[in-house]
Amino acid sequence: MSNRILLVDDEQEMRKLLRVCLSPYSFVIDEASNGEEVLDKIITESYDLILLDIMMPELDGFEVLKTLREHLDNQIPVILLTALGDTERIIEGLKIGADDYIVKPFEPKELVARVESVLRRAKHSKSKLESFVVKSLSFQPKNYIVSYNNKAIPLTKKEFQIFYRLVSNKGRVYSRDHLLELEWGIEYEGDTRTVDTHVKNIREKLKGVGYENTIIETVWGIGYKVPEGTD
């Protein structure tokens, strides 16, 4: 599956340049010309990487990144585009969660290298690969395995995806639509209730291994969540 990249820059020329540089590779590319548009798109679409210009009028790259990390998807990789010599802002940007930065003007080759490196890292990133334990359930994302008392719970791929998303974003409510977008793809047209069925199956399988907590909670009229709390 080709990676989806969002290019963010207020200057159309720069977006064009970025697009040209990346076009030889099999990326699906989308653009946004200002901060608000980015937030909008992130909520409705889903991307594997964001190339984010820092200097934009109104809502600048910093603000976008901050909002993104604090309120929206905390995992999506971000590469900052900065002007030469803007060391301070680079450091600041990395602090608040950027994954890498590229200084304008840049070498096309370097751009691609950075993009691929970040994508690769993201794919194998700790958060995505490392096992962890939540509420007595131990997750092993790289193998699509969840286990309880050392007993593996035979989740299917979709089930795992949903469960993993909810668990690794404890406390956050996901609407059915949002889950469909995140786990199925950009323009899923099918029945929303599909999510319900998967949730049902997850719950069933959890019970099947003797796990009695109600870990996936229904938020009436909204969606599903895994509540925060002791693990």
Add this chain to the structure above:
Amino acid sequence: MSNRILLVDDEQEMRKLLRVCLSPYSFVIDEASNGEEVLDKIITESYDLILLDIMMPELDGFEVLKTLREHLDNQIPVILLTALGDTERIIEGLKIGADDYIVKPFEPKELVARVESVLRRAKHSKSKLESFVVKSLSFQPKNYIVSYNNKAIPLTKKEFQIFYRLVSNKGRVYSRDHLLELEWGIEYEGDTRTVDTHVKNIREKLKGVGYENTIIETVWGIGYKVPEGTD
């Protein structure tokens, strides 16, 4: 849901022009021809954006904006309409809380762009996403959570909506009709007393977790409010 826009200008021609420019898009448009009418309408109706002419006889745009920001809704986006070269007033206007400005005469395209930009920004404004604390209650709007002493209060969706509206507009009184319009939708046909029931339930649930303040006050003959005061 389409956004509601209030056009404010003393010249009918200008209102007509604005309306024509915006008509290709799915906005619900209302008009006002003087300052007093604006304040009137803001209190009884609700809008997502106000296009406000500065130069009006009697109560001018400044005064309206000031009153709006000081006494009424502090969040509703406002775009100022100004004459060419009126830099001073523009700056002044932005200072007292306008979100953007447009210089007359304007390009229709630009008007629409500005309008949409401001609307988008408002939709994702921090205030809509960020958690906050009011009178010992902590709100996490993103996840539909209100909690007291770290204990979640199990509000239903409607209850949360109403409570959140009142709390995030402390000091402002909302009539039942207005709340219905805001939280139910423009053409609600049911019983007004439905609001009372929800308010009752909210109060009950607050007591249920040991919260004894009377945070939602009844304003006799008008509606409900959450009073301003120490948090």
Add this chain to the structure above:
DNA sequence: TATTATCTTCAAGGTTTTTACACATTTTTC
């Protein structure tokens, strides 16, 4: 290709939320 596993759809039945309404209580008006 046949077989199996997984995913999706659908509808019946159950649960929760929302609404309506009747009556109690409070506030205002005269």
Add this chain to the structure above:
DNA sequence: GAAAAATGTGTAAAAACCTTGAAGATAATA
């Protein structure tokens, strides 16, 4: 202070929403 108007409250019906099971469709595997 009595009548009228507005609000508070409990209950129950109505509506909205969720769960569940089963069956068809699709994809994966042998």
